[in-house]
Amino acid sequence: MVACPTLETDRLVLRPFRDDDLADQFAMMDSPEVRAALRIPDGAGLPEAFNAMASVLGQWELRGTGHWALEEKDSGQFVGSAGLNRPERHNWPGVEVGWTLHPSQWGRGYATEAGAAAVRYGFEELGEERLFSCIVPDNHRSQAVARRLGFELIEERVISFFPDEPEAHGIWALDRNTADFSR
Numbered sequence: 187m188v189a190c191p192t193l194e195t196d197r198l199v200l201r202p203f204r205d206d207d208l209a210d211q212f213a214m215m216d217s218p219e220v221r222a223a224l225r226i227p228d229g230a231g232l233p234e235a236f237n238a239m240a241s242v243l244g245q246w247e248l249r250g251t252g253h254w255a256l257e258e259k260d261s262g263q264f265v266g267s268a269g270l271n272r273p274e275r276h277n278w279p280g281v282e283v284g285w286t287l288h289p290s291q292w293g294r295g296y297a298t299e300a301g302a303a304a305v306r307y308g309f310e311e312l313g314e315e316r317l318f319s320c321i322v323p324d325n326h327r328s329q330a331v332a333r334r335l336g337f338e339l340i341e342e343r344v345i346s347f348f349p350d351e352p353e354a355h356g357i358w359a360l361d362r363n364t365a366d367f368s369r
């Protein structure tokens with residue numbers, strides 16, 4: 187029994203990561219598009235993909251937050267990850283909602299669909315009053331997901347998530363009292 191719950195949306199199952207997701211997780215992290223967007227360093231391989239999955243699952247156990255593996259209901263295929271992130275970073279704004287899809291799955295609305303489930307979980311299950319998303323200014327697709335979910339840009343500042351690249355992140359926020367739960 188892991189702390190990460192399994193949820194369903196119209197087209198997706200949001201479930202805990204499993205060891206046999208490793209090849210799919212690596213393929214996603216190794217795609218040029220995801221590497222560029224997430225500033226994944228050259229040379230990241232299976233060990234880094236495994237560490238990412240283990241860290242996600244460990245955060246569920248330790249903090250009750252984490253990302254889910256996203257599985258397409260129709261095919262059972264792994265399409266990406268999304269969820270709630272509360273890393274140990276001194277200047278992190280709070281509980282962050284985030285999303286990453288394999289590029290072959292972009293343009294289908296899956297990130298927004300999973301993001302909406304994460305938002306609902308953050309407000310209804312975790313009791314957060316405000317959720318955040320940290321997005322670099324050139325990541326327009328991620329900004330579009332945030333906007334569709336109702337997040338607004340509240341500030342831009344350097345956060346310590348990418349210690350080797352001290353670039354400013356946009357801090358996007360969504361308040362419980364303005365969130366649309368109809369999705």
Ligand SMILES: CC(C)(COP(=O)(O)OP(=O)(O)OC[C@H]1O[C@@H](n2cnc3c(N)ncnc32)[C@H](O)[C@@H]1OP(=O)(O)O)[C@@H](O)C(=O)NCCC(=O)NCCS
Nearest residue numbers: 220223285286287292293294295296297298320321327328
């Ligand atoms: C950020 C990321 C997850 C966004 O993916 P995305 O596919 O653009 O976003 P969604 O899954 O919500 O899909 C939205 C698109 O699907 C379209 N769409 C098609 N069918 C749809 C449906 N049934 N429902 C909703 N939208 C649908 C929308 O019109 C929209 O198209 P557009 O991009 O032409 O406007 C993706 O670009 C990614 O993985 N990037 C790399 C990792 C990353 O940057 N993560 C975020 C770090 S802050």
